[in-house]
Amino acid sequence: MESTLVQEAKTAFSSHYSYEGSIIVRAPGRVNLIGEHTDYNEGFVLPMALDMYTVIVGGLSSDQSVCSMTTTSQRIPDSERTFQYPISVAIPPPSKPGLWHNYVLGVIDQITKQCSTVKSRPAYNLLVHSNVPLGGGLSSSASLEVATLQFFLALYPGLIHDPAILNLKQQALLCQAAEHTYPQVPCGIMDQFICLMGQEAHALLINCRLPFDTRAVPLNDPSLVVLITDTQVKHALAGSEYGTRRAQCESAVAKLEKKSLRDVTLAELQAGRDKLSDVEYQRALHVVNEIHITTQAADALDKKDYVLFGKLMLVSHSSLRDQYQVSCIELDQLVELAMQCEGVFGSRMTGGGFGGCTVTLLKQEVLENVINHITKHYPSAKCYSTKPSAGASILFSVISK
Numbered sequence: 001m002e003s004t005l006v007q008e009a010k011t012a013f014s015s016h017y018s019y020e021g022s023i024i025v026r027a028p029g030r031v032n033l034i035g036e037h038t039d040y041n042e043g044f045v046l047p048m049a050l051d052m053y054t055v056i057v058g059g060l061s062s063d064q065s066v067c068s069m070t071t072t073s074q075r076i077p078d079s080e081r082t083f084q085y086p087i088s089v090a091i092p093p094p095s096k097p098g099l100w101h102n103y104v105l106g107v108i109d110q111i112t113k114q115c116s117t118v119k120s121r122p123a124y125n126l127l128v129h130s131n132v133p134l135g136g137g138l139s140s141s142a143s144l145e146v147a148t149l150q151f152f153l154a155l156y157p158g159l160i161h162d163p164a165i166l167n168l169k170q171q172a173l174l175c176q177a178a179e180h181t182y183p184q185v186p187c188g189i190m191d192q193f194i195c196l197m198g199q200e201a202h203a204l205l206i207n208c209r210l211p212f213d214t215r216a217v218p219l220n221d222p223s224l225v226v227l228i229t230d231t232q233v234k235h236a237l238a239g240s241e242y243g244t245r246r247a248q249c250e251s252a253v254a255k256l257e258k259k260s261l262r263d264v265t266l267a268e269l270q271a272g273r274d275k276l277s278d279v280e281y282q283r284a285l286h287v288v289n290e291i292h293i294t295t296q297a298a299d300a301l302d303k304k305d306y307v308l309f310g311k312l313m314l315v316s317h318s319s320l321r322d323q324y325q326v327s328c329i330e331l332d333q334l335v336e337l338a339m340q341c342e343g344v345f346g347s348r349m350t351g352g353g354f355g356g357c358t359v360t361l362l363k364q365e366v367l368e369n370v371i372n373h374i375t376k377h378y379p380s381a382k383c384y385s386t387k388p389s390a391g392a393s394i395l396f397s398v399i400s401k
């Protein structure tokens with residue numbers, strides 16, 4: 001049976017473009033359980049794909065000369081919801097940062113650059129409909145990029161066989177490159193990987209160093225809940241500080257004369273402390289510890305040792321707050337509120353930081369109490385009880401190849 005989200009997307013497409021879409025694709029959002037700001041340091045991350053999705057419905061454009069994209073998102077001003085360009089011109093360059101269509105154009109730009117075997121790229125219409133909270137640290141951006149790639153895999157004849165994107169790792173790297181060049185966010189690879197490779201009932205331990213090995217970790221205990229709590233705030237710092245943190249890590253690595261922070265042990269970091277500024281030391285300390293506890297946490301989950309997993313979540317949160325300094329009052333408050341409740345194993349901020357969401361591991365039997373407690377003291381918090389889901393897919397396509 002089709003989900004409500006897909007039905008809404010189909011209806012929105014036909015009412016906007018006055019014909020039925022011939023392709024439907026979707027890509028999930030994600031929550032990272034542990035391993036924050038480690039991906040661009042070649043470390044480990046442990047995310048899971050969510051049962052929240054970006055759906056794209058679309059098809060060939062009726063006049064074959066204009067490409068058009070539109071979104072149903074109410075968070076985007078009316079005047080910016082639709083974007084069009086003639087197929088005869090080159091793909092428009094990135095426009096003002098923050099515009100949603102940059103994510104779609106970035107993927108098209110990378111397909112054009114990387115997928116040389118594909119000659120025919122007809123004009124299209126597409127509509128984006130999503131229930132992944134925008135800017136909430138649940139990877140709405142990667143979810144849109146990955147859904148966009150699925151859409152063009154279905155639309156462009158032969159693209160699915162292009163050697164540049166035959167496997168999911170290549171597809172994730174293409175989407176990451178799109179995010180670097182169009183929205184110009186210097187993100188790591190975690191989000192695109194999990195949006196493509198998520199598995200039902202599993203979290204995914206990703207080794208963010210070539211060749212990017214992954215290990216599925218079962219997460220299907222019915223007595224357990226992964227609760228996401230949205231602060232509903234996004235501080236302005238979020239954009240610029242991400243790049244600053246990356247630069248601080250790179251500078252620390254250069255001074256320690258290593259290839260990446262993945263190669264630095266705690267003892268080496270302490271021995272090299274004099275070479276680093278205090279800020280660089282604190283940043284590196286977070287990364288080195290976080291990489292270590294992420295693999296420990298994956299092992300704990302394997303053994304269903306939720307007590308240890310919860311403790312490691314708290315260690316991660318404190319380090320993100322104190323050493324990496326990417327938390328904020330609202331995230332700290334939500335973690336504290338969750339930890340005041342019986343039956344909660346652990347809680348931490350998730351994603352880039354400076355707002356967005358926390359992730360909490362708790363017993364199913366206390367879920368209602370925990371939500372009541374959190375929303376009593378933080379009334380604007382939005383809570384989602386989630387389960388690990390599968391990665392992106394083409395749900396429907398009737399384009400002839």
Ligand code: GAF
Nearest residue numbers: 036037187188189190351352
């Ligand atoms: C954002 C980035 F996109 C990821 O690559 C990752 O670095 C994360 O912040 C922090 O762990 O989601």
